[in-house]
Amino acid sequence: MKIGIIGTGNMGRILAEALIDGNAVSPSSMMITNRTLSKAIEIQKIYPGLSVGKNAAEVAENADAIFVCVKPHHVLGVLETINPVLTSDKCVISITSPISVEQIESKVDCSVMRIIPSITNRALAGVSLFSFGSRCTTVWREALFTLFKKVSVPLEIEEKITRVASDIVSCGPAFFSHLVQSFINGAVKETEIDQETATKLSSEMLIGLGELLKQNHYTLQTLQEKVCVKGGITGEGITVLESETGDMFEKIFQATHKKFAEELKKTKEQFGP
Template identity: 40%
Template sequence: MNVGFIGIGSMGSLLIDAFIGSGALKPSQITASNRTYSKAVCLADRHPGLQAVPLNRDAVVDQDVIFICVKPHEYKTVLEGIRDYVQPSQLVISITSPVLLKQLEDSLPCKIAKVIPSITNYMCSGATLCMYGSRMTDADIVRLNGLLSYISEPLIIDEAHTRIVSDLSSIGPAIMACLLQRFIDAAAEETGIPREQARMIASEMLLGTGQLLTGGGMSPEELQARVVVPGGITAQALALLNMELNGVFNRVIRATHAKYHEDLVRVSDALYGKEVNGP
């Protein structure tokens, strides 16, 4: 399988590193383009055998699968630049949530999928959220899931739920890291424990907690019940935390959804032209 990457920013380069590190792909199977060509060259230097190319169309020709890993506002230019080079047998995969499957199928004559990766995929962990276009066959789905399973658990989702599942899977690690950072900072400030020691302890705690919630089969409610002793220290801590966090995550979700819908409109306007209301 030959795989092209258009865009090797934070997530594009992470996917390449993960695919190579997991053994899913050899560097020689990957061709990568980027708006700043020197970044692609640096990536090729890090992974000898990977081919850096100056034009996006060069990352399309002779590839079986092409990942598009660019920002929403860049899609119009990227799609226009590769449209004449994409073949019906190829599979183009977008990792950008506000770009819809139908928009991609309207723009390109090939098979289309959308996947939402997570930074956790770098450790061959977490989920990859998968949505398939109408031209995908069962064999195409098996091939794509087989590739993604090297670095994640591929999960099929409804495109209508893109934003909320992305919040949980892709934004979630940053939210958990933010909460952990605040916990560590408070521990160091209030007690004088060396911050690095607090970080190591808290990080191992988070790893173990994740394992309890997955392989251990516990729900968040069950885990809390196992730790809490009525009237004890943990009960007091959770009572305070629940009071302070009341409504916080509702506001977080409303904020991410508002930005998502703003991006949806911008992408649609860019690809189809902005509608002009009549008199």
């Protein structure tokens, strides 16, 4: 299978690097391109075997699975550009949540799917979210699921939970990184620990927490129960968290869904109802 990646910004680059480092594909089986070609060439310097296409059409013509990794308002333009070289045996994959597989299917005549990746895939971990178009063949479904098992836990989702699932899988790392940084800053401000030490301790704590969950030693709930002794120091901290966080996470999901609604409106204006 030949892989094409159109757009090598943050997620496009992460996708390319993860697929190669996870031995899902070889560099020689991948062709990439970017509006600013120098960004694609930077990746080629790390993986000399891969090819850089001069434009989106060249990548689509030479690839079997074509990942469209551009911003939502640029997707339609890319589809219109590559459509003349698409054949029925190819598959177009979007990675952006506001554009549905049905909208993409309305513009191309090949198999279509959406795969929403996560930055955690760069560590060959985390989840990738799958949605399939009505014309997507079983062969392509199985092929891409198998491919992404090398870099993630692939999971098919319903359209109605696309935004919240993406919030958890793709936005979650940024949300929790922000919380941990605030945790570190609080420790530095209120105690004699320095920033470097607090960051090191917090980073290693997170890695250890992940391993406990990965190895099924505890669930999130049982882990908290094990650490939080009644009347102890951890309990005092939990009491503060319960008081201060309140409905913070509900507000986060309200904000992301509001922004998502705005993006959906824009894509409908582009693609039509």
